[in-house]
Amino acid sequence: MKRKTIFALTASFVLAACSQNPFTGKKTLALVPNSQILPMAFQQYDEFLTENKVITNTADAKMVKNVGQKIATAAERWLNANGYAGYLKDYKWDYNLVQDDAVNAWCMPGGKIVVYTGILPVTKSETGLAVVMGHEVAHALANHGQQRMSAGQFQQIGAVVGSVALGDNAEAQQIFNTAYGVGSQVGVMLPFSRSHETEADKIGLTLMAIAGYNPDEAPELWKRMKAKSGGQAPPEMLSTHPSNDTRIKNLTAWAGDAKAEAKKFGVTKFK
Numbered sequence: 603m604k605r606k607t608i609f610a611l612t613a614s615f616v617l618a619a620c621s622q623n624p625f626t627g628k629k630t631l632a633l634v635p636n637s638q639i640l641p642m643a644f645q646q647y648d649e650f651l652t653e654n655k656v657i658t659n660t661a662d663a664k665m666v667k668n669v670g671q672k673i674a675t676a677a678e679r680w681l682n683a684n685g686y687a688g689y690l691k692d693y694k695w696d697y698n699l700v701q702d703d704a705v706n707a708w709c710m711p712g713g714k715i716v717v718y719t720g721i722l723p724v725t726k727s728e729t730g731l732a733v734v735m736g737h738e739v740a741h742a743l744a745n746h747g748q749q750r751m752s753a754g755q756f757q758q759i760g761a762v763v764g765s766v767a768l769g770d771n772a773e774a775q776q777i778f779n780t781a782y783g784v785g786s787q788v789g790v791m792l793p794f795s796r797s798h799e800t801e802a803d804k805i806g807l808t809l810m811a812i813a814g815y816n817p818d819e820a821p822e823l824w825k826r827m828k829a830k831s832g833g834q835a836p837p838e839m840l841s842t843h844p845s846n847d848t849r850i851k852n853l854t855a856w857a858g859d860a861k862a863e864a865k866k867f868g869v870t871k872f873k
């Protein structure tokens with residue numbers, strides 16, 4: 603029994619490695635390498651799409667793809683310009699609108715994005731959608747999902763990845779989806795930590811600005827999200843993304859920096 607515990611601790615230590623987050627320069631814990639996480643993410647994403655109603659060929663669906671592509675291009679430009687060319691080489695970007703009343707959106711590692719139709723009345727415009735997608739992509743780029751898992755959960759996922767496809771282990775699949783915010787049930791989602799939220803807000807703001815969207819819209823979006831939280835059922839987005847006055851104040855203060863960063867990429871006009 604004891605030997606097993608020691609082995610487990612050693613295994614989790616070996617799995618853990620530090621990698622630098624290019625957006626913040628901070629060392630972050632990357633417990634499972636992209637080469638293992640991404641195939642899992644791609645598989646889970648495909649499965650999610652087959653189990654849910656994907657909207658195609660509507661103006662909204664096209665808007666989701668359009669904004670997603672612009673955010674992805676902005677991320678690639680930013681990384682290339684800052685000496686991180688190749689950071690996204692294994693990403694296979696995908697942007698889908700899914701029919702669901704949940705006020706939610708998420709991005710799995712590897713650039714696999716889902717936007718629920720329920721969030722569109724809150725995002726209101728293409729720019730509002732860019733706030734949400736920029737923020738979600740930022741969580742994925744900074745590997746925040748992985749950091750939500752416990753060492754024990756990692757071992758379980760790692761063990762499954764090492765042998766068979768993730769789809770064969772329902773429990774590991776559940777942990778994975780919970781860590782990445784997949785789904786629309788409030789009960790099964792974990793909130794990001796406040797520091798991860800702040801990091802994603804900052805990175806997301808830069809991405810949207812480089813993509814040509816006005817970062818002044820970010821605090822407005824979160825004000826609308828906050829206004830929606832007064833009712834009996836707060837939006838799913840708020841259960842995983844705590845909205846508060848500090849965030850709105852921060853975003854207002856950082857909008858200028860994001861515009862200045864965009865200017866380095868020749869972007870001076872914002873939609």
Ligand SMILES: [Zn+2]
Nearest residue numbers: 794799802843
């Ligand atoms: Zn967030």
